[in-house]
Amino acid sequence: MKKIFSFLIFLIVSNITFSQQWTNYTTLNSGICGSNIHSIAIDNNGTRWFGANGNGVSRFDGTNWTSYYYSDGLVNISVQTIAVDLQNKKWIGCGGGISVFNDTVWTTYTTADSLPSPYINALAIDTNGDMWIGSGIGSIGGVTKHHDTTWTTYTTLEGLASNAVNALFVDSHNNIWAGTDNGVSKFDGTNWTTYNTSNSGLAANFVATVAVDKIGNAWFGLTGYGVSKFDGTNWTTFNMSNSGIASTDIISIAIDSLGNIWFGAYDNGVSKFDGTNWTYYNTGNSNIAGNSIWAILIDNQGKIWFGIDDRNGGTGGVSVLNESVGINEQIVYPTSFSVLPNPASDCININIPYAANIEITNINGQIIKTIDSSSKSTTVDLSIFPSGVYIVRVKTDKEIITKKFIKE
Numbered sequence: 001m002k003k004i005f006s007f008l009i010f011l012i013v014s015n016i017t018f019s020q021q022w023t024n025y026t027t028l029n030s031g032i033c034g035s036n037i038h039s040i041a042i043d044n045n046g047t048r049w050f051g052a053n054g055n056g057v058s059r060f061d062g063t064n065w066t067s068y069y070y071s072d073g074l075v076n077i078s079v080q081t082i083a084v085d086l087q088n089k090k091w092i093g094c095g096g097g098i099s100v101f102n103d104t105v106w107t108t109y110t111t112a113d114s115l116p117s118p119y120i121n122a123l124a125i126d127t128n129g130d131m132w133i134g135s136g137i138g139s140i141g142g143v144t145k146h147h148d149t150t151w152t153t154y155t156t157l158e159g160l161a162s163n164a165v166n167a168l169f170v171d172s173h174n175n176i177w178a179g180t181d182n183g184v185s186k187f188d189g190t191n192w193t194t195y196n197t198s199n200s201g202l203a204a205n206f207v208a209t210v211a212v213d214k215i216g217n218a219w220f221g222l223t224g225y226g227v228s229k230f231d232g233t234n235w236t237t238f239n240m241s242n243s244g245i246a247s248t249d250i251i252s253i254a255i256d257s258l259g260n261i262w263f264g265a266y267d268n269g270v271s272k273f274d275g276t277n278w279t280y281y282n283t284g285n286s287n288i289a290g291n292s293i294w295a296i297l298i299d300n301q302g303k304i305w306f307g308i309d310d311r312n313g314g315t316g317g318v319s320v321l322n323e324s325v326g327i328n329e330q331i332v333y334p335t336s337f338s339v340l341p342n343p344a345s346d347c348i349n350i351n352i353p354y355a356a357n358i359e360i361t362n363i364n365g366q367i368i369k370t371i372d373s374s375s376k377s378t379t380v381d382l383s384i385f386p387s388g389v390y391i392v393r394v395k396t397d398k399e400i401i402t403k404k405f406i407k408e
Contacts, residue, residue: 022287026317031065035316037307041082051079073106083123093120114151117141124168134165159192179207201235221250244278254296264293290314343406
């Protein structure tokens with residue numbers, strides 16, 4: 001049955017101690033549905049969604065918690081992945097298929113609806129608004145594309161590295177990256193290209209997580225072997241013997257707006273890499289709620305949300321890190337910065353009285369467009385942008401400024 005829990009949290013922020021940069025949501029202090037959070041998403045209204053492995057899904061609007069289970073319409077309470085489409089529908093991948101929720105009605109998709117496997121491990125939405133689904137255990141599964149009412153599945157017969165798909169990522173060129181138990185495959189819309197230990201510098205074939213940064217480097221989290229990076233030509237692997245990474249069992253990756261790479265470990269917290277230096281947080285040196293980091297999401301304010309399982313210490317649940325407190329990053333919202341018109345259909349004009357780097361991201365933080373602007377007014381063509389909510393982030397040497405706009 002649906003449960004609703006409301007509460008207030010009082011947090012004193014300090015610029016001195018790292019412990020006061022953390023906010024934890026656990027089953028002890030909130031209405032979150034479980035202590036084993038394996039997925040996080042933010043919808044177009046800014047509501048957070050958390051999937052628990054074996055305990056359903058919870059939504060959090062900043063004040064109220066609501067949890068959903070079998071009786072509410074969820075096909076299975078073993079939730080592994082969540083994605084939000086352009087219509088703000090929540091796609092929830094479970095151990096029995098997919099449940100889609102439009103805030104009123106639940107729709108379920110299973111193997112009877114052309115899914116190759118009931119075990120849904122990954123979801124990703126591309127720039128056209130199509131949903132990509134990674135599924136499978138063993139030899140049954142694959143990558144499935146959902147477009148309108150059409151389902152198309154790709155397997156090893158089409159060039160996929162394996163039918164057991166663990167992770168999906170859509171890069172800025174709309175390539176689909178699929179991490180599997182036998183390497184990683186990239187789909188350019190026509191062809192699949194596979195990388196594994198036999199034909200590349202990938203350090204291991206079991207790829208648990210994938211991310212691509214804004215300059216095109218692909219990062220692959222591996223179980224037992226750390227992280228492999230591929231720049232399109234060269235491969236580099238980071239492990240505990242040659243870097244400051246805190247673990248070799250990497251199961252989640254996210255990239256923030258400053259280009260820092262965050263690596264979540266199965267057993268020893270999270271590591272941050274800025275390209276030169278490593279920093280890590282675990283229960284031994286911070287107030288993070290646990291050491292098993294299954295999901296990482298960075299919101300449009302730069303806060304890092306961690307989905308945590310309690311299996312390797314700590315309470316589990318969700319931890320939020322506001323690292324800008326520690327680095328004294330100045331975030332301001334001056335009236336001189338404007339995005340017009342808003343809502344927009346064809347184009348927007350970004351008006352700011354100084355040179356700046358401009359990024360446009362979707363609501364989940366994926367960078368859609370980058371502009372180096374030296375003029376006071378920049379026009380951005382929106383013709384290729386799907387309808388939805390976007391964030392304009394302006395960065396200068398002194399400040400970071402964000403504004404939201406809607407593409408109709």
